[in-house]
Amino acid sequence: xxxxxxxxxIRYNEGRFRFVSxxxxxxxMTCIALTASALxxxxxxxxxxxxxxxxxxAFSAEHLYSRRQFKRLIAFSxxxxxxxxxxxxxxxxxxxxxxxxxxGFDSLWEHILLLGRGFFSALVYPEFLLALFLVxxxxxxxxxxxxxxxxxxxxxxSLALKIAGAGQTTVMPRDRLVSLTFTTGLFLxxxxxxxxxxxxxxxxxxxxxxxxxxxxxxxxxxxTLLYFVLGLAxxxxxxxxxxxxxxRLQEVTISRRVVERWIGYSLLFFxxxxxxxxxxxxxxxxxxxxxxxxVLDVLLAAFIALxxxxxxxxxxLLSLFxxxxxxxxxxxxxxxxxxxxxxxVPPTAHPATPWLDMAKSILSWTLLLGIVIFSLxxxxxxxxxxxxxxxxxxxxxxLLNVWDWLSEIFGGLRxxxxxxxxVGRERLRAWRERNDVLPxxxxxxxxxxxxxxxxxxxxxxxxxxGGEHGLPRASSQTPYEYASTLETALPNVDEDVRALTxxxxxxxxxxxAIPAEEANLVKIAWAHIRQVLRNLKQK
Amino acid sequence: xxxxxxxxxxxxxxxxxxxxxxxxxxxxxLVVGAxxxxxxxxxxxxxxxxxxxxxxxxxxxxEKIQIHLDLRNKSWLPIxxxxxRETLPVDLAGPMTFRHVTSLGPxxxxxxxxxxxxxxxxxxxxxxxxxxxxxxxGLTDSVQRVSAARYxxxxxxxxxxxxxxxxxxxxxxxxRHVQPVYEDPTRVFGKREYVAGDSLRRxxxxxxxxxxxxxxxxxxxxxxxxxxxxxxxxxxxxxYRARIDSTELGxxxxxxxxxxxxxxxxxxxxxxxxxxxxxxxxxxQYFSPHKGKAHLIRMLETLARVEVIKESxxxxxxxxxxxxxxxxxxxxxxTGQANDALLDELYQARRAGxxxxxxxxGRNESTEGDREKAAFFGIPVVSILHERDMDIWRR
Numbered sequence: 057x058x059x060x061x062x063x064x065x066i067r068y069n070e071g072r073f074r075f076v077s078x079x080x081x082x083x084x085m086t087c088i089a090l091t092a093s094a095l096x097x098x099x100x101x102x103x104x105x106x107x108x109x110x111x112x113x114a115f116s117a118e119h120l121y122s123r124r125q126f127k128r129l130i131a132f133s134x135x136x137x138x139x140x141x142x143x144x145x146x147x148x149x150x151x152x153x154x155x156x157x158x159x160g161f162d163s164l165w166e167h168i169l170l171l172g173r174g175f176f177s178a179l180v181y182p183e184f185l186l187a188l189f190l191v192x193x194x195x196x197x198x199x200x201x202x203x204x205x206x207x208x209x210x211x212x213x214s215l216a217l218k219i220a221g222a223g224q225t226t227v228m229p230r231d232r233l234v235s236l237t238f239t240t241g242l243f244l245x246x247x248x249x250x251x252x253x254x255x256x257x258x259x260x261x262x263x264x265x266x267x268x269x270x271x272x273x274x275x276x277x278x279x280t281l282l283y284f285v286l287g288l289a290x291x292x293x294x295x296x297x298x299x300x301x302x303x304r305l306q307e308v309t310i311s312r313r314v315v316e317r318w319i320g321y322s323l324l325f326f327x328x329x330x331x332x333x334x335x336x337x338x339x340x341x342x343x344x345x346x347x348x349x350x351v352l353d354v355l356l357a358a359f360i361a362l363x364x365x366x367x368x369x370x371x372x373l374l375s376l377f378x379x380x381x382x383x384x385x386x387x388x389x390x391x392x393x394x395x396x397x398x399x400x401v402p403p404t405a406h407p408a409t410p411w412l413d414m415a416k417s418i419l420s421w422t423l424l425l426g427i428v429i430f431s432l433x434x435x436x437x438x439x440x441x442x443x444x445x446x447x448x449x450x451x452x453x454x455l456l457n458v459w460d461w462l463s464e465i466f467g468g469l470r471x472x473x474x475x476x477x478x479v480g481r482e483r484l485r486a487w488r489e490r491n492d493v494l495p496x497x498x499x500x501x502x503x504x505x506x507x508x509x510x511x512x513x514x515x516x517x518x519x520x521x522g523g524e525h526g527l528p529r530a531s532s533q534t535p536y537e538y539a540s541t542l543e544t545a546l547p548n549v550d551e552d553v554r555a556l557t558x559x560x561x562x563x564x565x566x567x568x569a570i571p572a573e574e575a576n577l578v579k580i581a582w583a584h585i586r587q588v589l590r591n592l593k594q595k
Numbered sequence: 596x597x598x599x600x601x602x603x604x605x606x607x608x609x610x611x612x613x614x615x616x617x618x619x620x621x622x623x624x625l626v627v628g629a630x631x632x633x634x635x636x637x638x639x640x641x642x643x644x645x646x647x648x649x650x651x652x653x654x655x656x657x658e659k660i661q662i663h664l665d666l667r668n669k670s671w672l673p674i675x676x677x678x679x680r681e682t683l684p685v686d687l688a689g690p691m692t693f694r695h696v697t698s699l700g701p702x703x704x705x706x707x708x709x710x711x712x713x714x715x716x717x718x719x720x721x722x723x724x725x726x727x728x729x730x731x732x733g734l735t736d737s738v739q740r741v742s743a744a745r746y747x748x749x750x751x752x753x754x755x756x757x758x759x760x761x762x763x764x765x766x767x768x769x770x771r772h773v774q775p776v777y778e779d780p781t782r783v784f785g786k787r788e789y790v791a792g793d794s795l796r797r798x799x800x801x802x803x804x805x806x807x808x809x810x811x812x813x814x815x816x817x818x819x820x821x822x823x824x825x826x827x828x829x830x831x832x833x834x835y836r837a838r839i840d841s842t843e844l845g846x847x848x849x850x851x852x853x854x855x856x857x858x859x860x861x862x863x864x865x866x867x868x869x870x871x872x873x874x875x876x877x878x879x880q881y882f883s884p885h886k887g888k889a890h891l892i893r894m895l896e897t898l899a900r901v902e903v904i905k906e907s908x909x910x911x912x913x914x915x916x917x918x919x920x921x922x923x924x925x926x927x928x929x930t931g932q933a934n935d936a937l938l939d940e941l942y943q944a945r946r947a948g949x950x951x952x953x954x955x956x957g958r959n960e961s962t963e964g965d966r967e968k969a970a971f972f973g974i975p976v977v978s979i980l981h982e983r984d985m986d987i988w989r990r
Contacts, residue, residue, distance in 0.1 A: 235599050242603050245610065253614055299696075299733075308678070308695065310696045314696055317700070318676075351612075352612050424608075427608070430631075
């Protein structure tokens with residue numbers, strides 16, 4: 057393949073990855089619209105979530121397409137202003153028509169008539185304004201994502217490098233993209249939590265927030281989860297784009313296989329991740345979350361009680377003032393601490409298998425504690441200044457000592473377990489090797505043995521024949537000690553004995569591959585020794 | 596990124612606890628799972644990558660050194676990207692670098708091949724090889740593994756010599772000589788009629804019987820050569836402006852002479868006072884005079900590796916060596932300049948029955964003075980300013 061063809065292929069691959077990234081961005085934006093719609097729907101039951109999601113999808117895609125065209129225009133030039141103004145007029149018009157039409161053709165006609173009567177008043181109605189606001193957010197967010205994706209491309213990256221100069225470091229666009237994805241996700245989680253907590257009921261004081269129970273995918277759950285899955289897929293794509301750009305800037309030769317396999321491996325990764333997430337327990341009877349939730353409830357109750365106490369004190373002071381003015385002031389009663397109801401264990405779906413619940417509970421506790429400890433360690437590692445600040449605080453040193461103590465214990469525990477595992481593995485290996493030295497039964501074919509085992513065979517033959525000729529090997533003797541015994545008794549073949557012993561020690565105790573030539577040399581040495589031993593017997 | 600990631604995680608844990616909601620817990624699993632699986636995958640996959648170099652670790656000047664790098668993924672876990680870098684010596688690779696990015700499937704192999712040119716003698720590291728990889732999402736920093744370098748020895752240049760005149764006092768060797776004092780009774784080259792004074796041991800009785808007159812055998816004089824090449828790599832003994840070229844020239848002279856002597860089937864040894872990175876204490880190994888190609892190759896390996904040393908007394912080194920040598924051995928002393936201590940030592944060697952030839956390598960301001968002083972002590976001097984001056988040994 058010529059250099060030009062290869063460059064074209066690189067460009068084609070980059071284009072392909074960019075296209076996939078754009079598709080992911082558009083889908084993520086649609087998920088944002090759906091989650092936001094779930095919240096709006098709580099307040100406006102007439103809200104057409106699907107229509108707004110479709111609008112978001114369309115305008116997000118439109119932005120990605122048109123920004124490529126608009127890039128050619130000079131910023132704030134008359135052409136640029138006209139292009140953007142017309143784009144927004146079209147967006148507003150389309151949102152207006154679609155939102156009106158979503159309630160039926162009559163509604164659309166009514167709104168058009170209203171438009172004829174008074175332009176501004178017709179535009180100002182909550183559903184349209186909310187839809188427009190949401191579309192604007194989606195449109196702008198798409199722009200942010202697209203901007204970052206463009207920055208990651210080779211041409212822009214090399215230009216940025218030239219402008220910044222060698223040795224200058226700037227915040228990598230990919231890092232900013234990761235932050236943007238997670239920050240947006242953070243907002244979506246808050247929105248979903250509000251929806252799932254029953255924010256409308258909370259506003260109207262109908263029920264307690266925790267009383268609303270929804271399935272995993274309702275109340276914005278599905279779109280938020282999908283947003284995160286798509287976000288992770290986008291991170292995978294952008295990781296490739298970022299790495300590819302970095303490699304190209306450094307003129308590294310890139311194998312075609314990297315490009316070809318990336319998407320496949322990404323899909324494999326997500327499949328493993330989704331299967332794992334699907335298998336892990338999320339609802340259980342002896343739940344760790346219930347316990348933590350109870351602790352949170354107690355803390356909240358204590359906080360409310362404290363607040364009531366302060367409030368009571370303020371009112372009391374004010375009432376004293378009122379007493380002096382008016383004798384008929386209302387009676388004030390001191391607040392009481394209302395603790396949450398005791399931790400209740402929800403009934404299990406499988407009462408016949410308590411061990412399964414127990415296992416699930418242990419797993420969930422382990423996972424949760426693992427996540428918390430992982431987060432803490434990760435956070436402290438990234439914020440070493442914070443650890444120093446804690447140390448300076450009163451009691452901070454004590455806390456960190458406890459932390460160090462716990463780390464030491466867990467570190468020791470881990471080392472101990474590793475050692476035990478390692479010792480066990482070594483024993484197993486030694487046992488296997490002991491059993492694998494030579495086949496124990498049946499006809500032994502030397503040709504079928506590998507060189508290492510052939511060396512074993514000749515050495516074992518030496519021991520056996522040596523024993524038969526009055527030169528037995530004591531169980532306490534090492535191979536070298538036995539070799540010196542043989543060398544003294546058989547001085548004619550001392551070099552052969554030494555060579556055979558050395559080869560055996562190497563075959564037995566080193567992991568080096570034993571070549572067939574070495575096994576052949578050992579065979580020759582053994583033939584010499586055997587001849588001498590036979591002569592010894594004849595004498 | 597870390598801040599947002601941790602904030603998201605903390606928020607999710609609180610939401611999961613407060614709402615008792617499986618949605619938050621599922622999201623925790625998803626986010627943490629992506630991080631943990633990604634990190635585990637990258638580390639585990641990298642740990643299972645096996646790399647093997649196949650290369651000719653010795654080369655003569657001008658040869659191509661072919662380097663094969665085999666990568667193998669020993670596990671079932673595929674590796675999305677693998678960045679392989681090798682640090683190459685500039686003297687062999689020039690501006691070329693080796694950096695490849697590849698991907699390895701389960702139990703897959705990858706093979707790379709490149710070549711270096713042996714442009715300069717030396718002992719060069721090929722590597723270390725750095726292999727890095729990372730998770731497919733890029734949530735964590737890439738992990739890398741650095742493995743030890745392999746070494747290549749490039750032998751010094753050998754100039755093919757044809758007629759080197761090295762004095763020797765060892766009779767009955769295989770080299771022809773002009774002085775009749777070194778006649779070799781095994782090398783009969785003719786007969787003549789007996790004259791009064793000829794030893795009866797020289798009489799050829801068969802020829803005498805045939806011709807009917809007394810005939811005596813004529814023997815060809817021959818010498819055997821036992822040589823020790825002493826190479827001075829003390830930086831201060833070379834002219835500072837031409838130090839690098841002169842020391843390299845000294846090494847070329849030593850290698851060429853050793854090659855010529857071995858080709859002639861004679862014994863040769865080597866003593867250098869430079870630095871050898873492989874030798875214990877960096878002191879180059881002493882090679883006592885021996886014959887054979889294998890011995891030559893060992894000496895060339897040392898000559899390939901040696902580097903210039905600072906502050907090393909060459910005269911003291913010769914003094915130590917000459918007591919080990921037998922009578923009649925020739926010392927070929929290669930140095931940049933000869934000081935009084937060195938000349939005195941060579942004079943003492945002459946007096947002890949050894950021969951000494953002083954070879955001055957490279958440019959030096961005091962060459963003429965050294966020649967005069969050496970002539971005073973009766974030590975032959977050969978001055979080699981450039982490589983082409985070695986033509987005096989090629990006529």
